[in-house]
Amino acid sequence: MADPSTYRPAPGTIPDAPGVYRFYDAGGRVIYVGKAKSLRSRLSSYFADLAGLHPRTRQMVTSAAGVTWTVVGTEVEALQLEYSWIKEYDPRFNVRYRDDKSYPVLAVTLNEQYPRLHVYRGPRRKGVRYFGPYSHAWAIRETLDLLLRVFPARTCSGGVFKRHAQIGRPCLLGYIGKCSAPCVGRVDADEHRAIVEDFCDFLSGQTDQLVKRLDKAMQEASEQLEFERAARLRDDLEALRTAMAKQAVVLGDGTDADVVAFAEDELAAAVQVFHVRGGRVRGQRGWVIDKVDDTGIAELTSRFLTQFYGEQAALAEQADSGGVPVPREVLVPQLPDDAETITGWLGQVRGSKVRLRVPQRGDKRALLETVQRNAREAFQQYKLRRAGDLTARSAALQELQEALGLDEAPLRVECIDVSHVQGSDVVASLVVFEDGVPRKSEYRRFDVRGGAEGGDVGSISEVVRRRFARYLAETGHSAEHDAVPAPDAGPGAEGAEGASAPGIDPETGKPRKFSYPPNLLVIDGGGPQANAAADALTELGVTDVAVVGLAKRLEEIWLPGDPDPVVLPRSSEALYLLQRVRDEAHRFAISYHRSKRSKRLKASALDDIPGLGQTRKAALLKHFGSVKKLRQAGVAEIAAVPGIGRQTAETVHAALASGGGAGQQAAGPGRGPGPRTTEGESQ
Known part of the structure; x- marks a missing residue:
């Protein structure tokens, strides 16, 4: 735990001007980003008596190793820079509003010749229009089922559409009048698009x-x-x-507003948003956060508006569907201190004036109270769901420290697992848990170059060497490294002096892929695997990373060099955490192995056909969908594929007709077993 006085800026060096500041840890990773009207006033508050700080703030300043700042001209610039840095660095201690569930939306693929209506979750894409979010996927399907009678647009996937076009018959929806059946030419592309546009107009209010x-x-x-x-x-x-x-009418026709409300305690907060369009509630969303400091409703509102509408603007730009990311009016329970700045920024994002206000009476006040009740209910459910989890994680880390004899609690745990089919397509996964929860952005996967040579032990040794060789190369110092100097804050920045931290990419300012070592390295396996990992670390000179092996059969923990395992009680929170880490590594390895293997097997029947390269194989598989359908095609049909001539078509047809490549369809040697982990259990 660092002493904040060791990196406190000298008195008088902090400017009394608006700006954005960054706290970073000993490895140079940004852990907190903030903005202030006066950098001097705000930063001085972090170096007050530790006993008077909020618990999370105290944890942040004692985890940091330095602070830098950038002076800007206006508060709007500070707002925009803070948002962009939070999005770029994903700091550990910043308030991040994360959905308390995954909300589905109704997507309309206007970028296709025959647009499709379907339920969607995931990143926004250009040329696709989105409606929602809805609280449940069944709500979207129920709405679609009602509206398809009036707007009989296509809802089928591309494969289904193509198949019915080939057979010349529509699907069931086409027969019962809930699809205009463009697949068989009942309507042309323009008529179908007109139907879809009417559908979009209806959902738009x-x-x-x-x-x-x-x-x-x-x-x-x-x-x-x-x-x-x-x-x-x-x-x-x-x-x-x-x-x-x-869709209940809650406000007068034409009302275009978002209604925001909060519920909070000293450590966490929940927010609910009702999206009102055309006077009707079109969607509802909720988030929960861990509070970083003693933040009130006004500050929570400021941070939420910045992050939420910044994300909405980014999604609208990404989708390029013409949607407006900010409504005409935003109703909040309390105006933030920088309300004028935020209102100006929201107006810039929308492209026209936006009202930010607290409703005092009437229907809008009643709706705000309804949203507040929803926020309190969601917050109560969240606390009941998470209270035991936070306590369990802390207990698990403390128990691991004591059981394994570590100097400190393993706040960063990495786990390596190997997957293969009887020695073929050998891959490995590396997953990362920080503070007992997954950090998926730092997951890594490996193609094991040595293949089956040396078995699982050899594969583990190779992956550990590659991972920590990269760590040493990226940080530029040995395992017994000293404190890292402050990262360069970039042009126009002021603050702590020093060059860029070795683990930080000077071009992007982000941590390199392998720049942070774990406190604990878990190997999916027993004593031999743990010993192999420890030996690989010793060869590289890495001495400050603890290694254990977790054997599946009896869930024993093996320490390198120890003849007997450590056995934790089955009810142990520490064992449960290790099992979660191991199972996540296993899942990640299996998914990568199956993906790699399926790509190899998909075209394996075509591999030995002369004159057929990767481009032509891809064209054939894209056109026919599978090798099975390609086998059933005639020479003329194969020759009709772009890039495939008559001679090549005859060669392909003859090779497949004679059974060429058939033996390669087996799922690896012996055909029987699926992917296996280091413990050799079939999945």
């Missing part, structure tokens, strides 16, 4: 125009005695009204 248009069409059909068409339009109207009834 332009409901009244569509209802009036359908009502007028129904009346005209009735007057012209087209009763069947009138009945169909009547049913369409009823479906629209049913879908609209599921």
